[in-house]
Amino acid sequence: MALTSFLLLGTAVMSCNPQVMCTVEEPAKLPIFEPGYLKPVDSQTHLQVGQKAPDFTLPSTDGREIRLSELLEDKAVVITFVPAAWTPVCSEQWPGYNVAEPFFEEADAILIGITVDNLPTLHAWTREMGGVWFPVLSDFYPHGEVTAKYGILREDGTSERALFVIDKDGILRYIDVHDINKRPPLDVLIEELEKLLD
């Protein structure tokens, strides 16, 4: 009885997502947790442009195990690390990449998103966003292992807001460990994508 009731209530709540308006305060009209102003950067990555990107394997929300080196066999890779699901800036940043998908195609690049949240959380969050075209990977357990490999694990266990552009040879071509409170400018990322074609 209790389980049935719980499932019924859960289904009802999940169906209650008209998502009709992006308010000025909550751009994606999601049930956003407001963390307030955070220390802009809380780590120091050891990685530099020109180095080999650390390889990793992580589970994605579509049930696959994604290995970076396998992706690089076909395409350049852009990794977007975001601090946490259900937070304000992240919930705008990734839907913005949906609009920019053609630029990735032109650069023969693929985007992957990584957070330290677990898979069910990422599944629910991206579903509420209306879905994203790129794989979303969970660096939940061992907690933040890949994020730490990239030198961007914050002291509170979340990730920095960071972008890594990796060419088909696996070499880091661009690193932006961004102010966690701000959205990285789309035009700069697209410029970096265009450089991959040089």
Place this chain on the structure above:
Amino acid sequence: MPPIIRKLRIPTGWLAIPASLFLVTACTTTEQPASRQPAPVAHHSVMESSDPDSPFAKVFDGEAAVVVLTFYDLYCVACQQSAENFTILSNRIGESFPDAPIQVKGVGIGDTAFELSVFQRRYNLPYPSIPDPEKTFEEPFQIKGTPTVLVFTRKDTDCIEIYRHEGRLRSSDVENLLETIREAVSAQ
């Protein structure tokens, strides 16, 4: 749970069933076709400004008798979901009122010129848009969020807001907007 209920061991799990039915019913209601006037229509006049850099001057810069404004943001999911209907609305206006002086414009709330170009390219928006990275259009046009669609008519030097749609633009909303525009054109 209140202590008295815990003590009496009254099962409360069944309460979730009517609660679920209520939620489903309430949410279904939000997806019904929009009424003709989904938001209160503000019949306020917007005086044309002599400052060429003011938001009003940027929008009402021609001789159009009817001006349709779409406010959107590249990063807004509801705007992305509405983009196809923005294009349909613009095309239908062109087809339905080929000789009427109607102007359709967009405003990218919080978007740079580059971001606007990305949005326009992705969704093939057929009308010009104005970037508003500093969100200077929000206050004068009372924009509470995106997407918002406003329809104005001209009367002498005033532009009068006659219709306001707030939220995701659905097919039924496009029909409502077209009907409003039809009436406005007839009244000119």
